Every structure is written in structure tokens, then in C-alpha cells.
Amino acid sequence: MLVYSDACKLSLRLSTYTGVVTLSTLVPRFTVEPRSSVVRTGSSVALTCAVEPSSANIRWTLNGSAISSQAARRRGIELTRDGHLLIAAYNRLSITSASAASSRASAAGSRVSHDGDYQCAAVTQAGVIVSSTATLQTACKPSSDLLAL
DSSP: OEEEOTTSOEEEOOSSOOOOOOGGGSOOEEEEOOOOEEEOTTOOEEEEOEEESTTSEEEEEETTEEOOHHHHHHHTEEEOTTSEEEESSTTOOBOOOGGGGGGTTTTTTOBOOOOEEEEEEEEETTEEEEOOOEEEEEOOOOOHHHHTO
């Protein structure tokens, strides 16, 4: 019989069946969830998602849409195997990908925005969990009116 323990691990009660619990049968749990931040344009930012078991696959979303490896590269985002989402030059990346070539003329000078709501999901054979939302926002330069106060 399968039983959930307080540590969110599947365990087997030994009766007529003897089984082995492996890392792939553990229900994932977060040890670190991503945190919201206000980020200056051009600076780097890292969102961290750490889970147990370490064998869980970590996937990221931005505003509810999955961030694929290809989309991450286009947006200047690095997705690491250990659960980090890294942005080296926040809101500084120009639109120059081949898919945007046709719109380059009309979007000249456009920048990729990294602002939005990020979440990570941890996936094992035993289940999926989704983190709380981490919002990244661009820090605005204060207007001259505010500086005069």
C-alpha cells in the first residue's frame, strides 16, 4: 500500500508486496523557491529553484508560458541543470533572432523585456509541484521631480 509521509516521500508498507523506493518515486519538494526582485537594467539576476530529490526535472515558465531552451537562448536566459535561471544583461538584449528578422525594421531598437512572473516546476514520476510566483521588475530611474524632494 502507498502512503505519503510528512516528508513528502512515497513509502511502501510491507505486507504481501516488497518493493524498493527509488529517487524517481519520491514526490518532489522545494528546498528553495524563486524570489521576486527589482532589477536594474543591464545588471545580472538569478532565480533559484532547488528541489528534493535532486533527480527531479526542473522547468520554468514566464507569465504562464513554458520557457523552452530555444526561447531561453533568444531571450538571453540561461537555464542550468541544477535549477537556476540566469539573466546576464537584464532588459538589454536587442531583438536580432532569425525569427524576428522580418519585424526588425518595424521593431528597430526594441529590447527583450525580462519583466514578468516566473515559476519553476519540479517533475518526477511520482508527481509535479509548482513554485510560488517570483516577479521580476525593472528598477526605474527616479524623475527629476522625485529627486527634488
